Amino acid sequence: MKNKGLYLLLLPGVLFLAVFLVIPIALTIASTFYNEGSFTVQGYVTFLSDPYYLKILWTTLRVSLVTTFVCILLGFPVAYYISRLTVRKKGILLALAVFPLLTSSVVRSFSWMVILGKKGLLNSSLQWLGLIEKPLEILYTPTAMMIGMIHLFLPLIIITLVGVMENIDPDLLKAAESLGASRFTAFRKVIFPLSMPGLIVGSILVFVGSLTAYTTPALLGGKQGVLSTFLYQNAVTLNDWHMASVIATIMIVVTFVVIGLMNKVATKLNPKG
Amino acid sequence: MALLALENVSVAYDNQYILQNFNLNIEKGQLVSLLGPSGCGKTTTLRLIAGFLEAKEGRFLFDGKDYTRVPVNKRNFGFVFQSYALFPHLSVFDNVAFGLRLRKVSEAEVKKRVMEMLEVVNLTGFEKRFPKELSGGQRQRVAIARALVIKPDLLLFDEPLSNLDANLRVNMRVEIRRIQQELGITTVYVSHDQEECFSISDRVAIMNKGVIEQLDEPAVIFKYPKTEFVARFIGFTNFITFDERSEHDGKILLRIGDVVFQAGKNPGTLQSNGKKCALRPDDVRVTTEAAEKQENLLPGKVKVSTFLGRSYQYVVETKLGDFTVNQEMESPYRNGENVYLHFPQDKMVLVD
């Protein structure tokens, strides 16, 4: 009696996802290995040997790595600061950090178009200050993408890290100090290692997110392709579905490999406490 | 005939048996407690009776009918939970009325019975309150009212008082007993608190590892525990396992090594064919001089003495092992002092 009801509760959801998500993705991946009826890996060979495609792959990786790195650099100190505030102030700052997360990525990327354009705020200010003569071409470059993505993902890192740091027993810091550690040493030897798992989780989210983001590169990247815009191009503009599927598969594989690796690192770090 | 009977019941969880070939009979109108340490199976038994668990083997008979496969919501048993399990989104009134409304009782009748029951548990005036506004004791009483108002055939309590503080527990258990006796409702009560069970029950079942070690009136268990487990559970700390047992001159003789003890024939000694003897610390006597021709004397040395208030407690070392003795005295024996332990023959209990 119990078991029958249980599966009835789960079945619709699982079935729905299976039919409309799992199977399409599985078939997409499978389709990359068949071209006109026979087994082939030509799609991957083409992709990995053509310098044009490789450049896109490299740009994507480069942008994601820089974004992740900068997000950690900026986000960690901010999260630390916030985690030590009183409840009220902490709430306000967290709300301010969450707000951008919930606004449309179109709005957020658009705001950077206004700032980074040839006639945008940044250039106008720099020219007005006399620091430059000709406007800088930042928009439609990987740099613009990086700025846009950092803006996109920074709140995510901050919130993840604040959550982790809040769970660190405040008495641990006091214990370290009572044993003679300076503020900085206590931070380095207690807070930092304990935030590691959260830091890793946050980094995965940012890295994978920036690897696969579409809106920001589409608006800020211009002709500089990344995997996601390239996928769209192949699927919709060029109508090359085979190549699109290849790109999609590569994206899935990279995503899962990164998540898997990070999980391994996280579990290895965990037993150390 | 017993109102409730569990026949050769087995309950397993993940292929581990918690109850195996378990039997229990309960007479109508009685309050029976299931008492034992955690893990002994008492809660499992209770939940089996309620219908939250299914038996792998065996039968559950109630009022002559086979209830083994009857679903929970058809059994009409009142269940009082350890966490009270009040519906947080309903008022006290609606909580108590819940079961009645399911039985399609008219609203007027519902109102009458709920208010009556609230009076029984001394909660008149609390109808509109919500569970989160109530104290632990008040919540407990709502839980009891809710279970009683449906006029259940059986009342089941799962450690109802463990979340209350000490003096409240004592008052509440008296209340529960009072209500139970007034209504004459058959009740099964689970607790790990010995005093609680003994004070309010008609019968107590002492359980250990899925087995009932003894099922008797509290007074009987208190005086004559049947097994070593039960004896230890209720406070018999001194045990001697003899080598030989025989009878002579209307007395039971127990021998270990060159020591021979005599025990009188009474329910406590006749209940078992075993050779293990148990005594309470209060029953063993300690003296510095051995009276002449006194039976069951054992010389020893005081190891530790502690002050209990009413009496002093000694741990005395003897050639048969250490014994714990409580005795009222003005000035205590000192550590290392040589004493004699006397084991009164009518206080010895033989256990399995």
Added chain:
Amino acid sequence: MQEKNPGLALFTFLVFVFLLGPLVIITFTSFEPGTVLRFPPDGFSLRWYENIFKVKMFLKTFGTSIFVSLAGNLFALLLGIPAAYALSRFSFKGKSLLNAIFISPVLIPGIVMGFAMLKYVLVTYDLPIYAGLLIGHTVIMLPFIIRVVASSLSNFDFAIEEAALSLGAGRIATFFKIVLPNIRSGIIAAILIAFLESFNNVDISVFMTGPGVSTFPIQLLTYVENNFDPTIAAISVLLMIITILFMFGIERLMGLSYFTKR
């Protein structure tokens, strides 16, 4: 008391300027009376707000987005609440696998999901675009619904279910009378969070467009790629106001600590 660290405070301030500054800037540019996006704006005008309502496609796609996000939300609730209940209440074989399946839409890159659905749901299964949109958005919202509802249920004292059963209630009556009312705020919060995620979604919606069918963010995207006037800024401001309202709603029900819990 913790010693104040002025350096860290300044650093945090600057980071927040970075985070919120651009949004403040476009708020100001939305009032620009001229046709070029300029900061600071030349004057104050609401003409671009008016313009929003003059462009028919905006209103139409807004309506589409609202409908799709609401309908998808409903489907996600119908599929997700029972699943969340089953996952929280019982332990059974294959539970972690099922958990993984239900979480998967969050892990799989959106753009990949969108393409796979285009390829199979629209083409191979041959379903109309609108259906594809509904399905796609249900898939997006399902993990959010499940996660939030499961989180509500993790603090749930299931003993009250047993209490209801012992008093004579059937399983279904128990679910509707006892379980649902007590996770009500969790469900509403789930609806709000999922709705926002769905409404703002670009990755999947971008593949599910066709003649006359598009969602609001996609329409915005197209507009930005072709026009560069303050209308977008005005729309952005309106969207941000809506977001703030949603945030208030979520804060009321679950507290913003929801976002920091993992």
